[in-house]
Amino acid sequence: MSIAALDPWKNVTDPQDVASTVLGSIGNQDLQIMDRPASTRDVRSRLVETLADHDVVLILDNCEHVLDAAAKLAEFLLGRCPWLKILATSREPLGIVGESLCPVLPLATPEPGAADRAVLNTPAVRLFIDRAAMVRPGFAVTAANTAAVTEICRRLDGLPLAIELAAARLRNLTVEAVTARLNNRFRLLSGGNRTAMARHRTLRAVVAWSWELLTDSEQTLIERLSVFPGGATAETAEAVCAGGAVLPEDAVGDLLMSLADKSLLVVVEPPPRPRHSPTSRLRSLSRTRTARFGPVRGTRSSSGSRTRHPTSRRR
Structure with missing residues (x-):
């Protein structure tokens, strides 16, 4: 199995770099010693020569920021390499013929009115407990804090990173205090893993990354x-x-x-x-x-008149 990491952390921001990144990831380093850059067509031909006779899974990870280039490369390779399989992770489908989708959903959160045992067995709550115990040894969900833990997981939409960041706040806050601060979640959910990519360290960075795309x-x-x-x-x-x-x-x-x-x-x-x-x-x-x-362009009412909804503008 070969893995190609198409991520800004690996300096892949130009669609023209996608094919060469894939080639480099599977061990062909010829491009690095050439006197002149190879054209994209040359690189794709080399990929076909390398992959055509092998039963291999090629993983294109985090390719939403170069989606068109990744889709074109995947379609090109799949049409010429009969044994090749491609697993692409992205915020949206590649949109090519033969693609099978496997959505990665948020973690399930407790149903309203769920019994305590059901709450404890919910994936989002289990993750919160696990991460909370790392910063507050012995942490447990009790009758006194069940409602607060449940509210945290629900209001964070079961998003794993957000839940981990919320649990990390238990170093100096109670569960109830974390819940009370969720209205300002971008300020609350910061200070993540120092070694993670910048866009994976805070909730604001994650959301901003999605927004800019x-x-x-x-x-x-x-x-x-x-x-x-x-x-x-x-x-x-x-x-x-x-x-x-x-x-x-x-x-x-x-x-x-x-x-x-x-x-x-x-x-x-x-x-x-x-x-x-x-x-x-x-x-x-x-x-x-x-x-x-501040408020900008108004939306229309169903009758066509202007309304005063407080929609925001970009600068």
Whole structure:
């Protein structure tokens, strides 16, 4: 099995570097001693020569920031290497023929009204207990703190990094104090692993990374959806959130699907129609941006008039 790490930590930010990174990861270092850079076509041909006769799994890890280049390379190699299998990890699908999706969902959180035993068996709570015990030996979920631990895991959407950062705060805070500070989660959930990539050290860095990879239209739609506490149906989003050249009404449906594919929208399906809502961490980022930049472009009401929703603007 070969692994190609397509990550800014490995200096892979230019799509043109994707093929050469993969070639280097499987042990072919010829490119490093050539007098002149090889063209992308030359590199891809060498990859085919190297992989065509081997039963191998190639892992393209963290490739969302070079998604188009990774998708084109994967399709090129799969069409010429009959035994090759590719496992790609990314925030969204590659979008090529023959791709099978395996969503990595957040950790399950306790159901409302769950019994204490059920709470303890929930993956999100188990992770919180494990990480909390590292900074506060002997930590345990008790009748006195069950509600607070449950609220932490739910309000953090079962996101493993956020749960780990919250548990680390037990060095100097009680569980109840951590819960009380979740309204300012970006300030609370900081100070992660020093050796991790910068975007994996704090919740703000993780969310900012996802935000910067969005198009202007996607960012605008999330900002406008954030004013709906319970989410919005597709019809409401098209009628109210659309407006301006950056977000025409006929683009809203596709953008909702794109954001859901990236796990940035939660789709709740109560009757009669599904509702779309930004994840709590993106909603928090949107509110932070609103507080910093102030209200901007109004959305429209369903009748077409301007509303005064406090959506934020980018600078």
